[in-house]
Amino acid sequence: MTTLSAHDLVLPAASLGEENPLPPLRSQQELHRVENLDALPADLAENIRYGGLRSMLPCLDQDGYDRELVDQALPSLVLENDHVRATVLPSLGGRLYSLVHKASGQELLYRNPVLQPANLALRNAWFAGGVEWNLGSTGHWTGTCSPMHAARVDGPDGTPVLRLWEWERTRNLVVQLDFWLPADSELLYVGARIQNPSSDVVPAYWWSNIAVEQSEGTRVVAPTDQAWRFGYDRGLALVGVPEYDGIDLTYPMRHGRAVDFFFEPEPGEAPWIAALDAEGNGLVQASTQRLRGRKLFVWGEGQGGRNWQDWLSPGLSGPGYCEIQAGLARTQMEHLKLPGATSWTWLEAYGRLSLDPAIAHGEWGDARAGAGTAVGGLVGDLGEREREWATIADAEPGEPLFRGSGWGALELRRTGWSVSSGTPFPSETMGERERAWLPLLDGQLADDAGTPDGTLVAWNDLLEGAEDNWLVWYHRGVVRWYHGDEAGAIDAWQKSGDNPWALRNLATTTSDLAAYVRAVELAPEVAPLAIEAVNAALDVDLGTAGRILDRLPAEVAADPRIRLARVRYLLVTGQATDAEKLLDEGIDLATVREGANPLAEYWRQTQEQLGTDRPVPARYEFGMH
Template structure:
């Protein structure tokens, strides 16, 4: 397979804080030609129609195809590339508009599986009476509409348009613009300043009637080793149970405890016997999930709105007794699948009423060099691993950040470890070792902040207090003046404020002025010639109370001055 850049189309630059390289990151879009060995299946296709969805689909005359003794031959495909300083995203509009490549430019490694041959497999949708099973395991990320098992549109051309702005590069792909069928648009946005990207599916029912259908995206992943997976690859699902979809060892519908069932850790691919497909049960419990190979230090975190997009499905071909790779490729390469969608399982559907749409935004964060994948959001991923009394901590940020990172013991909210001004470069793991904490990852809470911005916390428990301050006052005020204060809480919300006042210098006592108030402003009256200093603290709904400011001048003050007396003159009328 070869890659040839044909034409550079668009490029944009966006100003950023200094990165140490003397330049600002760039986002660009260009086209390329990919030559991939392809079996001659196209000559054996017929276009047929699904009355249920009013959508055409491709029907393969498999007996005739097999009888022809098919052999692959090189075929050129047009690739559309979004690229910034950290990532290269490659799309194949001719093959279902799939996202074909996620390349880490720092290492040159590819995260997605890319089949060296485009070859019909014996799997695929079977929702039409005459539909013989077939599907192209071409690799990448495909968009599966309107049925499960990959949908109808993975082998047809999709339309697309691209855009580059100061913020980054964008591609929007669509299967159809027709007004008489369910349709999908997929927008992928690559920010100029991030080692992550956003995926935005948009499902549209432009018809005058309700349409019941299914939609999933399916990522075929091979992180780390070139175009294959290793035994230490893990499906990271923060759930307690999964439902079996299909398996060589279990029955469809079986419920397995997760990650360990029957003494076997099924999150680790190397512990599997035969193939296994499974759904998070009863759906995504949190708004993130991922795949990570701890031995190779490579993987992907997917962050999504878990309240409405609950579907998570994993699939692997097995390990001890895997399926024969000749079913989908010619070189023994392999991969795992990671699906996401708005339905909990393939057995569930969604309905859009007439002229109704459904859309959402996900963040996909490529990972490398973390000790594990323990937690993720759209800003960063965190990995924790304990070994010989040492906690190995890793943080990987989507963009350049400087953060305060804390480790708390969850049982009693004791702060065990803290580092301020930690540098978090985009897409690269920042690693620290914390010995002697006396607790394992499941007993700890890691939190990260950047100033007043909450970045991450590996548990819903809130151990850190809110932050507040009194707004600066003018050096001099009249006897009556307004004092304003405010705060931020990175957890359960601010429940109230205490505000104290000091009359005099730093040796004067503090006196309560406002106690547990929900107000953020108050009028104060003082005496001329007196200097008044104010300080605040906040408490949150979880019961955490902020400390009073530690320094003598971490507050705000003003001196009351005597206003000039008014001079009244007699009114003289002429």
């Protein structure tokens, strides 16, 4: 018997805080940059060149979180039969948080005991553990810390299916996930569909990121003899599997630094990947052919990699986790072309694989062949299973279990597009944020004194034709900038007038420090604005930087990002003793970025200025490479 039920999952969790009101006019620096394109196969290079995003708009950054862990009750939906228990978090991107094999008692995923956001996603906030579903563009998707719609659907066999769906805002795509656990199954099936409701070709990207516990004996096995190695050095290189650089790369804990291995698919092989422990037991993920890419990611066993694991799981006692991943393309740097009015579907299967440890940890050819045979016997004909699932993929949702956003309903109102009856976006799902845009369909936008929401960059024609006011001019500027009309954007923000939001955009795009100073005067309580202004001033005018720092409200001045900026100010003004004092007091920089290491950098600069050589404290060392 299969059951589907709702529960509160109580976890120590940090607050996500408020969204950053400042529009992300440029994307955060993406670590997955490839610069040796001319050395790559033509199709791989073409896919990498295609489909990059100019910014995350209309989404806003989620950078208001902290590192104070407090017990919180998180909504969870549990799908369970006699063999498997799956726990899904609908409020957090539909994350498959836990997958337990009941007979053995084994947790097949890395189940993070806390929820601690960190700066790793396209919108900043991301958390480790479970299976994350990534749609949109290279990186952790914009919905990873946002709610999805959830409802019960009757499965092909009469068992309950958990359906999640949502509108992906940067590409205007619909994502659907159907979690199906037949009554007698030891496998959890996840039917996935992405719909392009528009008539335009849209860049498509998908990776299922699967966190699994690692140990000294963990080995990752996949049907391949080659992999594209990416070491965060802006180049892809095809290497052999399993031997690379003097180690067996298939053992995650043998790597000293962070690295990606995108396994090159073998022609004719069914796509799958498994992470097996020293006894040959662990998780296998398999899929139908559309999801052909497979990857291994490790943080590395260096100080930076260990710090990142501890940062994401405070109080971590074990060796942490690695990730095995599955995607539409061979690598995560690629985007594919999804035609207009088209859907792509595939089926994923998750379950426990047991293999003779002598085979699992033997010669690579024997390991991959033995695992392949075992996987085939476990998963059977996934194509047939996908055809079964397809019979209910368009079934209207039944009992509602969780409400996602109203952005899909708003976009359907604007465009008149059609989506599957299985993923409806009724008007009643629109909340205050979405309804605020409805008057623009009639050429008007309310002229209030509030903080502007993220600009709907696809609404450019409506904004250009709307009745003028400061808010319309503000949004026009953002849309023009997004679409590459920089001069038009600056003109629009100038016409928007003396408000902190337009002034900030002018300051960001024209390096007008006076505009930053005025923006902070008008909105001194907005910490992200103060942080930007101080760091901009530090580049050109130390006196202005000092005045901004001295005039900030106490609550903003206490923000760790402002404290870090103050350390920088003290260093460039020759006050290394005071900088060292601040660093010794401790700066808990919640938003430290993957690939960035400012705390260690400033520590070293401080020691150099003081003529001392105190080593960088371990808590400040986040360098992965």
